[in-house]
Amino acid sequence: MPKSFIFWNNKGGTGKTSLAFQAICEFANLNSKKRILVIDVCPQANLSELLLGGLEGDGGGNLLKVQGKTPRATVGGYFQMRLPSPYTVGTIATSDFLSVPYEYNSAIPRNITLFAGDPLLELQANSMSTLANNQIPGTNTWVMVISWLRDFVAATGNRFDYIFLDANPSFSIYTQIAMAVAEKVIFPVMADDSSRRAIQNAFSLIYGLKLPSEIYAQHMFATRMESAGLTLPKAHLIVKNRITQYMGAASGYRAVLSSIDDDIEGIIRDNPRYLNFSALKDGVLEIRDFQTTGVVAFARGTPFFALKPGKRSVGGRRITIEAKQITDRRDEISNLAKRLV
Template sequence: MLELQSNAISTLANNQIPGTNTWVAIINWLNDFIQPIEKDYDMVFLDANPSFSMYTQIAIATSTKMVLPVMADDSSRRAIQNAFSLVYGLKLPSEIYSKYAFAEKLKEVDMPLPKVYMILKNRLTQYMGAASAYATVLQEIDKDVLSLLKTYTDMFAFKTLDMGIIDVRDFQTTGVVSAARGCPLRKLKSGRLGLMGKRVMVREEYRQNCIDNVETIVTRMSKEL
C-alpha cells in the first residue's frame, strides 16, 4: 500500500501547475500536519524508509535532526555514504545531478536540511571484538564519518565521534518478544514467556542490557530538551 501511495505522491509532486511549486507543497505535508500541534510534544519521531522515495523525503524535510542506524557490514557503510549524497548532495557522480538534488531543491525555497544528530551502531554482539572482521567495517565507518565531520561541520549536531556515535547491542530474542507482545522492555518479565503458541526464554541479563541501551540513547536526546 505504501509503495502504491508513493507512486501517487511522486506523480503529484511532478505536476506542473502555474504559480505553484507542487514539489514544495507535497514535501511540506508533514510540516503542515505537525505545526499546529508541535507545542503539545517535546519531540516527534519519524521512522523513515531506507529507500529515498518521496515519503522518505517528506520525513527528512520535516525533521530538524536525523538519526542514522548502521550495522557491521559493507552495505551499511555504503548506506551512510549514500545518505550524505542523497540528503546533502555530497559526492554526486556528476554536476548534472546537482540541479535535481534534494538539498538543492530545499535550498531554492529556503528550507533547512536536518543535521546528523546521532549514528547508532546497531545490533552489536559479543563476537564483534577489536580483531574481528565486523570491527574492521565499523572502524571504516568511523573513518568515513570523521572525514565528513571535519570537512562539513555544519551538517552535524555533534563535534566529535564520541558525542555522536552510540553502540547498541543486538536485542535478539528479548527485542522480538517485546515487540511481538507489544510490551515495553521495562515491563517485560524475564523467564519463559508465551509467544505465538511457543515458550520463549527471555534472560534477565539480556533484558537489562536492552534497557541500558535505550536509556543511553534517551539520555543523550534528553539533554537537548
Template sequence: MILNNKYAFWNNKGGTGKTSLAFQSVTRYAEKHPKERILVVDVCPQANLSELLLGGLNNNGSDKLLARQGLVPRCSIGGYFQLRLPSPYVPPSFVAADFVTTPSTFNVAVPTNIDLVCGDPLLELQANAVNTLANNQIPGSNPWIAVVDWINDFLAQIDGDYDTVFLDCNPSFSLYTQIALAASNRIVLPVMADDSSRRAIQNAFSLVYGLKLPSEIYSAYAFATKLNAAGRALPKVHLIVKNRITQYMGAASAYAAVLKSIEDDVQKLLKSNPEIFTFSKLPNGFVEIRDFQTTGVVAFAKGLPFSRVQVGKQTISSHRVQVKGEYLDNARQAIEDLVDLL
C-alpha cells in the first residue's frame, strides 16, 4: 500500500499555533478514524508535539520524551538521522520500530491508533552535517535528493503499516524541514490575523514553489527546482488555517483586512498556479479557528484532546483555572471543522 495521505503542518513563521493545531487535529482525526493506523513524525527540534502526546506539562511529557531520547538506539527522529549520517546516500539496514513510540502507553488520553517518531533537539546539532552531505558534488549521483529522501526511506520500510502520516515541521526552511516537506504530499498552513502572517504565507509559497523569487540567481537552488529536476512531485497546499481568531467576535474588523488580503493572494495563485493546491475553490481551502483560550491552556498542560477536557475548575501548575462549557464547545467545533477537511 502506498501512503496517499501525508500531511505536513508548517509555516516558516513561528507563533502561528502550528503545534497546538497539529496535536488537536491528529488526536481528533484518530478518534474519528479508529480503524486507521496513524503515524506522527515530529520533525521539530523543540519537540513540543511529542511532549503533548506523551502527557503535556502536568503529566511529565518532557521527562518521558527525554527517556525516549536516552534509549539506544535513540528513539527519535534525531536517532534515525544519527543512523543516516554515516550512510547518507544509501539507506542502511535498520528497524523502523526502534524509532517509534506509542504515546497511549504513556498518556492514556491519546488514541491507541497513533504512533510517534519523537522530535529531538539533536536535529539542530545535526543540521550542519546534513547540509554538507546534501551539498556534496558526486558525479553520477544526486546527493541532495538522497538526503532529502531520508524520511521517505523511513516511511518506505513501514509502508503498509500506516494509513495516514502527519509531520510537524519546524518554523523554518532548514534542510530537515525540507526533508519533512519532501515526505509529505499535503501542507496544512496556519496563519494569523496580522500583516507579518501575510508576508509569511507569501514567503512560504516562494520557498516551496519558487514563486516570485527576488532573482533568477536563486532559481537553480530552489526546493521546487531541485525536486522537479529529479522528477519528484511537490507537496500541495491542502488547507490554510486562519488561527486564533478572537474568541468573542470572530474575525475582528481590525484584522479582517489582513485576512481578506491573504485570501486575495491565494485566489490569484489559484488562477495562476492551480497545480500547487488540492482545492480549486477558495472556501474549500480555508478554515477559521477561534482562540482556544483557557480551554487550550488546560488541554496542552495535560496533554488532552479536547474530547477529554472537562468543564469546570481545574489546577494547572498550582494555578486554579476554569474551563467554560461554551468555550470548550467552540474549541471542539473548530477542530471538528478542520478535521472534516482532511
C-alpha cells in the first residue's frame, strides 16, 4: 500500500483545505519522482477546485467537466458504482475515475493525480450508512462499506507512492471511509477554544478516548476497526494554522495554544499508541497566516513555489505581493511538506 495521509479536523474554518493544497503541491514539487494521488472526500470539493485552477482559472468549471464525464470521474461517481453491490468488490477500472490537474492547471506538479470531490457524497451518505449497518449472517457489512476506498487504492496496484486525502469536518460515513484508508492524520487547529475542543472530540471520534459513557464504546470507529483487524491511522502532526505573525508570549491566543499542547502531552503520556511521535516538538508545528499571499495563491489555484511577485488580478482587483512574502510562506510550507514521511 502507498503511504497515506489525511487532513482532518471535526471543526470547520481551520484552513484545512488551503493548508492541504499548499502542503501537497509542495511535497509533490520536492519529490517529483514520486507518484501522488489526491483523494478529495468532501462534498464541497474545494481542494479539487484549487487543483483544477481556482477562482481565476475556472476551477469550478473544470470540476464540472470532471463530474460530467461518463462514468462520473469523482469519489461520488465511484461510490455510485458501488451502491448496487456494496459487499462485493468486482472489477474497478480506476483510471475511469481519475484526472490529471496539470492538464487543467499548469501550476500544479505533473506527478499529482486527482480523485475529485463531489456533492453527491451528501446524498449518498444515508444509503451508505444503512448498508453499513445491515445485518447479514456471515458478512461484516460495516467493514465491506468502510473499505470502499481501500478497495479502490488496492485496485490501482503499484501506480502511486503517496496518497493524500482531504475530508470535511463531519465524521459521517464517507469521512470514516477516508479515515480507514489513511495511515497518518494531520490535524490543523487554530488559536481558539473551539479548536481545542475539536482536537479532544477528534481523538474521541477516531480513537474512542474520553467517551462520556462506555455504552458508546462498542459502536466507536476504533472498536469496529480493531475488531475487523484494520489498522487505525495515527496522529502524525498537529498543525497550529493561521498563527498571526505578531503573536507575543503573553497573548491570550498563546494561552489557548499552550492548552492544546497540554492536551497533546496528556495523550503522549497516556495513549502513545495513537501517535506517530513521542515528544511534543516532533508532533506540533506552527504555520503563520498566509495573508495576502494566500488570497492570491488560492484565487489563482497556484502553489507558493509557482507564485511570482508583483501585481496579480483577483476578483477584478489588482493585488500586489512581494517576493519576501512568497518566500516566507513557502519556507513554512516546505517545513510541513518535509515532515510528511
